[in-house]
Amino acid sequence: MPDTPARAKMGHPHPVRDAGAVAEEWEELIANQGGHIERVIRSLSSGSAAARSRLAASWQRSWQKHGLDPAQTPRRAPDTVRLRERRDQLGPVLAVAAPRLNELFVMLGQCGCGVLLTDAEGVVIDSRCAAGDADVFRNWGLTPGTDWSEAAQGTNGIGTCLAERRAVTIHRDQHYLAGNIGMSCIDAPIFGPDAALVAALDVSSARADHTEGFNRLIEAMVAQVAHQIESELFRSAFSRHRILLAGTGGDAQSAALLAVDDDDVVVGATREARRLHGLELAGTIRPRPIADVLGRSGTGEGLVRAERAAVIRALTRADGNVSQAAQALGMSRATLYRRMKRLGIDDFRPGLSRI
Known part of the structure; x- marks a missing residue:
């Protein structure tokens, strides 16, 4: 049996949980790893599983493209050397995302969930977790600097989200590496103002009592926050x-x-x-x-509407003063009067100044 996080020093996944229950969960997790490896191998040996299932297709990528063995020990050590450089590169995204990460963590942190932001390569750049969960998240590698790409970890929420450029949930034994089956990961991609993939938003938990049904309740929240970050990045750009x-x-x-x-x-x-x-x-x-x-007419009637809108905007900005509006439009007052009559706005609103 490969080394697993269960053999490392573990803290309590949640401050109020019973230590005996936690130990029992980890014993069960270790026992399940062998069965998980066999299940993955059966899927990899199937000639049709990848065509029928996105999950099986991701397992195939983990094996064929990335050369990962489902029994190998997951990488946990963070790359702290390049972390500052990665954060600098993702600076504008971090500035926009940080308040959203805080809000999401306020809603989910007491449920034993952590909130993470990664770059487009799957490296964790920022994270939030409760103090009572810090040891657990550190031992799972859910900390800044850790690589969660599919190339490094096989099928997982962050890496598969980035590889498939879509929101995904990878629940416990849906992970590829047996050493990762104790956690659930819910992710959504974040695209920049030019539509390039720039980050992934992740909510992870290592609690066994987080069911698939509970995870589905979080999926909508994660997708919504990712869209909010995208919108704010776009508005800023x-x-x-x-x-x-x-x-x-x-x-x-x-x-x-x-x-x-x-x-x-x-x-x-x-x-x-x-x-x-x-x-x-x-x-x-x-x-x-x-x-x-938007599929609207660009000539004929469309041009008339555009011209009328331009005249109305000028008049509105000039508070109805025709002389000021004409000056803003770069034409004489007499020309503007003729144009207003042609466009049907000669008596556009009461109180138009005739100065």
């Missing part, structure tokens, strides 16, 4: 632009956002907005009129 919700369902947390300049041209889009509107999947997008992106 396009702080000088108008931000429009581009989703069809009106969900403000969907992170489907467009950045629009003063000429009503779309110059930025989140990953979800790109998917919804057929824009470039990643990188800088080709600027497009907002009317084209």
Whole structure:
């Protein structure tokens, strides 16, 4: 039997838990590792399991692509040498994410859960856990500097989330390495303003009484917080632009956002907005009129509406003073009067100044 965290010094997973119950859980975990290894090997030997199951496909990647043995000892030692460099590289994301990590931990910390943020390579950059759980999380490697990519740990919440670029939950014996089957990991990817994958948000627990049903209640919270971080990153990157919700369902947390300049041209889009509107999947997008992106008319009636909106904005900013509005639009007062009449806004609102 390979070495496992159960053979290391373990603290209490939760300050109020009985020590005898904790020891019993770890004994059961050790006993289950052999059966888990056999189950993984059977899946790896199957010619069709990977085609039928995303989990089995991840196990296959762990074996074939990364050359990991399900019986090998998981890597626990953090890379503290490069941790500062990684944190500096992820600085803007950390600045936005830190308050969200705090909020999520306030809600989940008393349930024996830890909250982690990793970079796009799966290395833990920041974490939150209760003082009574600190030893357990350290022994599991759920601390800054530890590599949780699939290449390092096989199938796990963080690594598989990043490899498949989607939210995932890996519950206990769904892990690839037998030494990791004592924990549950719930993850969601975080995409930057250019739709590139920049981080993963993770909630992990090593408590045996955290069932799959309990984990499903956390999944929605993790996905929501990841979307909030994405939205805030996008708004910060396009702080000088108008931000429009581009989703069809009106969900403000969907992170489907467009950045629009003063000429009503779309110059930025989140990953979800790109998917919804057929824009470039990643990188800088080709600027497009907002009317084209949203499927509205870009000529004829559309141009008339745009011109009318521009005149109304100028009049509104000038508090109805036609002379000031004309100056702002770069035309004479007489030209603006003619244009207002043509656009049907000659008597747009009571009190328009005729100065």
